[in-house]
Amino acid sequence: MDKVVSYMIHQIPTNANVLDVGGGDGYVANLLLSKRSDIRVTITDIASNVGSFVEHTNRNRLTVHPSTDISELQGKFDVITITDVIHHVPTALRQEFFAKISSVGKEVGCSKIIVKDIEPEGFRAKLALLGDLFITGDRNVVQLSANEILFPNFTKSDWAMPDFPNYCITFLSENVTNLR
Numbered sequence: 001m002d003k004v005v006s007y008m009i010h011q012i013p014t015n016a017n018v019l020d021v022g023g024g025d026g027y028v029a030n031l032l033l034s035k036r037s038d039i040r041v042t043i044t045d046i047a048s049n050v051g052s053f054v055e056h057t058n059r060n061r062l063t064v065h066p067s068t069d070i071s072e073l074q075g076k077f078d079v080i081t082i083t084d085v086i087h088h089v090p091t092a093l094r095q096e097f098f099a100k101i102s103s104v105g106k107e108v109g110c111s112k113i114i115v116k117d118i119e120p121e122g123f124r125a126k127l128a129l130l131g132d133l134f135i136t137g138d139r140n141v142v143q144l145s146a147n148e149i150l151f152p153n154f155t156k157s158d159w160a161m162p163d164f165p166n167y168c169i170t171f172l173s174e175n176v177t178n179l180r
Contacts, residue, residue: 003162004083004116005031011114011158011170012079014038019077019108021070021101022085026051026062028116032081033058042077044068070104077108083116087132087143094144102151111173113154118143119165128165 009032012018016039020029023043030053033041042063043051050066065073080101089097105113118128120143132141146159146167154171161167 001028001031001163004166004168005035007160007162007168008032008081008114008116009035011112011168012036012039013112016040016078017076018042019044019070019073019080019110021080021082022046022088023081023083024050026054026064028081028083029062030054030058033061042073042075044070044073071100073104073108075108077105077110079112079114080105080110081114081116084118086115086117086149087141088138090140091142094148098149098151102153105151105173106153111175113151113171115149115169115171116166117146117149119145119161119167122165125165 005028018032018039018041020041020043022045023029024045024047026043029041029043032039040061042065044065046067046069048067051062051064054062086094101113118125125143129141129143132138146169149169151171153174155174156169157172158170
């Protein structure tokens, strides 16, 4: 995950407020906070136990919203991160999920969305899938390719595979891309 987080930290602007959608135990948020002392992270998740992996030294720059839908959040966020979440969204609901993220992004002033997920090919991808199916118990997991992710009103600006099969995609708000 270090290679993935190294990619992500270079995509996050200075002094950013980051909204980590589906941040769960806070493992990724903790890594971001440990590597970037200038950022704040807010984790939102539909789960009730959120942020348990965040070290005490990083908690002063962390806000958690357990059992919370993203549409309930208020405030300003520069970046939205979505790490290993989309493959848990049922296939039939993914377009709705993308539209909701885009809408919330616009409402909170977000200029970037950074997605990390798993390309569905190879041995490691199969192990990740089996882990989700049989360890987490999510029997509806379906991995998706990077080219299947599109957010309305956001444009793909960067793509990397820092640790195959893990890919990262950065999307910019069309308001930002129009300013170029």
